Amino acid sequence: MERPRHAYPKPVGFGAEPQPMEKLVEPGQTIDRKRERKLRFACGMALALAAMAVLLAGEIAPLWGKVLLATALLFAAHRAMTGTPGVAVLTYHSVTDAPSWLPWSGEITVHPRSFAAQLAMLRRMNLRTIGDEDMADLRARGQVPAKDCVVIHFDDGYLDNLAFAAPMTRAAGFSATIFPSLDFIEPEDSPRQNDDSAGYLRWSELRRLRDEFCWRVESHGIDHSRIPTSERAVDVVTRENWRRHAWLQWRAMPGAKHDWFRSDAPPAVPIGSPVPESALALAACGWTDGRREDESDLRLRLHHHLATSRQRVAQEMGRPAAIFCWPENRACPAGREIAWQTGYVATTAGKGRNTANESPSVISRLHVGDRALGFRWPWADAQLLRAQIRLMQGNFYWYPIVAAMNATRKAVFAWRKWQRRSHP
Numbered sequence: 443m444e445r446p447r448h449a450y451p452k453p454v455g456f457g458a459e460p461q462p463m464e465k466l467v468e469p470g471q472t473i474d475r476k477r478e479r480k481l482r483f484a485c486g487m488a489l490a491l492a493a494m495a496v497l498l499a500g501e502i503a504p505l506w507g508k509v510l511l512a513t514a515l516l517f518a519a520h521r522a523m524t525g526t527p528g529v530a531v532l533t534y535h536s537v538t539d540a541p542s543w544l545p546w547s548g549e550i551t552v553h554p555r556s557f558a559a560q561l562a563m564l565r566r567m568n569l570r571t572i573g574d575e576d577m578a579d580l581r582a583r584g585q586v587p588a589k590d591c592v593v594i595h596f597d598d599g600y601l602d603n604l605a606f607a608a609p610m611t612r613a614a615g616f617s618a619t620i621f622p623s624l625d626f627i628e629p630e631d632s633p634r635q636n637d638d639s640a641g642y643l644r645w646s647e648l649r650r651l652r653d654e655f656c657w658r659v660e661s662h663g664i665d666h667s668r669i670p671t672s673e674r675a676v677d678v679v680t681r682e683n684w685r686r687h688a689w690l691q692w693r694a695m696p697g698a699k700h701d702w703f704r705s706d707a708p709p710a711v712p713i714g715s716p717v718p719e720s721a722l723a724l725a726a727c728g729w730t731d732g733r734r735e736d737e738s739d740l741r742l743r744l745h746h747h748l749a750t751s752r753q754r755v756a757q758e759m760g761r762p763a764a765i766f767c768w769p770e771n772r773a774c775p776a777g778r779e780i781a782w783q784t785g786y787v788a789t790t791a792g793k794g795r796n797t798a799n800e801s802p803s804v805i806s807r808l809h810v811g812d813r814a815l816g817f818r819w820p821w822a823d824a825q826l827l828r829a830q831i832r833l834m835q836g837n838f839y840w841y842p843i844v845a846a847m848n849a850t851r852k853a854v855f856a857w858r859k860w861q862r863r864s865h866p
């Protein structure tokens with residue numbers, strides 16, 4: 443029988459012995475996919491140009507010799523443009539046509555029309571969704587997941603996922619994984635103020651997603667929190683910006699925060715208060731009680747958030763969380779170690795392509811948005827998604843398309859910003 447390349451135990455139950463770290467940190471290579479695609483594309487182009495130069499050069503060799511050399515160079519160029527196969531893990535947040543309640547909707551909301559075009563593209567590409575645990579299992583055995591696999595994630599547990607995303611993904615034949623943060627899950631008894639899809643899901647609705655739409659419910663921690671990292675202020679809370687600095691309010695509101703956005707004024711930290719320098723609470727040591735935390739403070743916090751959220755998912759969903767999604771895609775080595783000891787199979791925030799050579803316990807994700815060219819055009823959003831998926835799969839011929847579209851989007855946004863400044 444073939445021996446697995448990565449010793450990779452199944453998730454442990456509560457109270458089971460922690461797994462030694464050696465099993466997690468295997469000698470597989472780590473890919474930085476952004477660096478890799480630039481290097482490979484530059485290499486491929488240089489080799490292709492060299493092949494052309496050989497063919498066009500004067501009498502350096504007989505014709506058959508030039509053709510042979512050019513063919514070898516073109517073969518090498520193709521090798522450079524084709525990497526180890528990986529799996530695209532698509533990350534969505536909010537899918538709605540009414541995103542104004544979310545202060546950061548510009549970065550994370552996808553319009554349902556774009557979402558529909560993206561799902562149609564996944565179908566045209568003949569892709570099928572697999573679960574995170576299945577993907578981790580295959581990678582742990584050193585097997586390349588089939589080329590037609592894709593994973594879909596939804597972060598934060600927004601109510602609009604049930605209204606828009608779930609019916610659309612089911613109609614397209616796909617399943618997904620959702621990552622809610624405990625403090626933002628709406629209590630069952632709190633009345634919804636109106637019929638719109640602003641706000642967050644309840645546990646009963648998360649169970650509906652599981653039962654009716656085949657979604658998995660995993661953990662996004664307790665409070666999605668940031669932590670001050672010094673006493674230096676980077677801003678001051680104002681009537682205009684308090685929603686944008688919502689983490690400061692969340693931090694001062696222990697427990698439920700599902701309705702924070704319904705306040706007209708800052709609910710916890712008043713206007714005029716300093717906004718300190720900050721970092722993600724599960725990825726960095728903070729500044730508390732006038733002193734810098736040491737790693738033991740961070741480890742205590744990590745253990746509390748990872749174990750509590752895993753257990754709560756077990757209580758509500760009948761099985762403990764197996765995948766942990768780090769808020770804002772920021773992780774630290776201690777976090778990955780404690781996640782493993784707590785029983786998680788894999789955590790997010792990798793920078794690679796989910797190949798069989800990378801650590802199976804690290805999931806690298808692709809943030810999916812809309813306005814691929816800086817303005818709403820679902821067709822373009824679907825084209826960008828296809829190119830990004832092909833890059834994750836190791837096909838670097840798609841790199842110029844992604845680079846050109848990203849550059850166009852940046853230019854359009856910069857132009858709009860300039861316009862707003864010059865014509866306020």
Ligand SMILES: [Zn+2]
Binds near residue numbers: 597
């Ligand atoms: Zn999040």
